[in-house]
Amino acid sequence: MNDYPPISEQLSDLESAQREGRRKMDWAAQHMPIMAAIREEFEADQPLAGERIAMAMHVEAKTAILVEVLADGGAEVAVTGCNPLSTHDDVSAALDTHENITSYAKRGVDDQGYYDAIHATIDLEPTITVDDGMDLVAAIHEDYPELIDGIVGGAEETTTGVHRLRAMDDDGALEYPVFAVNDTPMKRLFDNIHGTGESSLASIAMTTNLSWASKNVVVAGFGYCGKGVARKAAGQNANVIVTEVEPRRALEAHMEGYDVMPMADAAEVGDVFITTTGNRDVIVEEHFEVMQDGVLLANAGHFDIEIDLEALNDLAADRYEARDGVDAYELADGRRLNVIAEGRLVNLAAPVSLGHPVEVMDQSFGVQAACVRELVDNGEDYDAGVHDVPDELDRKIAEIKLAADGVEFDDLTDVQREYMGSWDHGT
Incomplete structure (x- = not known):
């Protein structure tokens, strides 16, 4: 077992940090209608009950909403940072107050502390991984291969991570399915x-x-x-x-x-x-x-x-x-x-950085949450390797966002749908 401490054991003024972190999270949540809709669905259905999710992400207010929604859906979650300088300690501390969440993320750690925290999340013996950069997936394959059989699958957030995963897949070294969240339209066209x-x-x-x-x-x-x-x-x-x-x-x-x-x-x-x-x-x-x-x-x-x-x-x-x-x-x-x-x-x-705008990350994290549920519901349908996000999941996130913004759009008629699906209609 890794004895790296959670954030709650690393801060001196813990209560103040927790209050400030919660304030940041509440502001983000006001502007994340997709995640609000998913949270309501997850709280009602508890689709992630019994799952253990290890996460290596940029731990700040918007990411925290994703972490919290997964935990509210029934999962036990361990989270750490994917960059030594991107963590907001107050947000990490606020996350650690949730009974289903343990946060190891701390800003400014050295290389040893960074990787110790990743190993600490793996001590959860995850059934699902959610990654930004693939360091978590790499650590599992290199140091904990005995856990792989118990992992249903994972989701990868960013371009660099997907590139690494595809190289790993090409070498036949990726031993569980991972969704390339970065490559789906709702991520690339808005987040990137x-x-x-x-x-x-x-x-x-x-x-x-x-x-x-x-x-x-x-x-x-x-x-x-x-x-x-x-x-x-x-x-x-x-x-x-x-x-x-x-x-x-x-x-x-x-x-x-x-x-x-x-x-x-x-x-x-x-x-x-x-x-x-x-x-x-x-x-x-x-x-x-x-x-x-x-x-x-x-x-x-x-x-x-x-x-x-x-x-x-x-x-x-x-x-x-x-x-x-x-x-x-x-x-x-x-x-x-x-x-x-x-x-x-x-x-x-950077010292004043806040990451992507809230509305943008609402869309990306909506896709992440949908992928986690898809792995729980249909994980047996996916072989080891990198997988595209199912198009219907991506479309659903877009539809939730449009509805939240009061935007209506057209649909194909039956005649149009039949025409687009046929090959024998000429000029």
């Missing part, structure tokens, strides 16, 4: 585009107190997250430059009116650099060597390996905190390259 775009830019602006207008903003990667960052930056009068390795995405960015060039060229002209790739070594030594004085470097992808901070540190003659959440690396020639949030996920790890 609007959520990442809005929250990343807002976090950078609040952390630096600088304007976007007229700046050359270099967006590394033009997937769904990169598209959102580029679109929102352009909407705030920035000049957007896109770097890409995939020719069709590069062409798409070009056709949408953005400048497209290699990072080696963009490094010479950029004012702000935002990585959204989920890959490593996107901005490296050769790029630092030609950057202008005062540039901002931020990561909106996932792990803190997109910007090569080791190389930057080796180049620097001095390093100091220029502003809360901003580390300045001063080079020998006097140029200062400013790294936000230690190169970690900027919309969650």
Whole structure:
């Protein structure tokens, strides 16, 4: 057994933290109609009774609503963070007051504490996993293979985690079914585009107190997250430059009116650099060597390996905190390259970060909750490997949201449905 303590044993002013965390959660809940509808259904049906759910997520107010809804549906839940700097300790403490929830998430832990907390959630011997980045799934397969037979399945929230899972699946190493929540329309079209775009830019602006207008903003990667960052930056009068390795995405960015060039060229002209790739070594030594004085470097992808901070540190003659959440690396020639949030996920790890807007995460977490119920109800229908979210589940979440917003929409007539499903109707 892992003896890593829950958050309630790590805070000195516990009651105050719990009150503040609950206040944040109550505010989020006001603006999450999808999760409210699911909570009502789960409380009535208790579909998760007897299930044990281990979670590694960004533990803040919106995520807390998902955790609480799963627990209110009858599950026993153990949760920790998926990034050492994204946890809100007060929210973690508030979660830990729920009789069905144990929270191990704490902000600012070192690598050892981060992984100890993940192992602590696995001590629950989960029947279901909910992950953001796949560290939880990886730990189970590497260190607790004896638990796999008891796991019905899992759900993965983010692009990086899905990429890792698919690589694991391709190698034949993934031994239970996992839903690629990230890849479903209700996640990609809203969370990745609007959520990442809005929250990343807002976090950078609040952390630096600088304007976007007229700046050359270099967006590394033009997937769904990169598209959102580029679109929102352009909407705030920035000049957007896109770097890409995939020719069709590069062409798409070009056709949408953005400048497209290699990072080696963009490094010479950029004012702000935002990585959204989920890959490593996107901005490296050769790029630092030609950057202008005062540039901002931020990561909106996932792990803190997109910007090569080791190389930057080796180049620097001095390093100091220029502003809360901003580390300045001063080079020998006097140029200062400013790294936000230690190169970690900027919309969650910067001091003023709050993550994606509440309404956006309501949709993503609605899909997560629906996937957990699907695993409980029909888990035997899914073999080990990565699975797309069933389309009817995704549509249901959209319908709940539209109804909550008072939006009506059309449906196909019987004639139209028959026509679309046939092959023998000619001109």
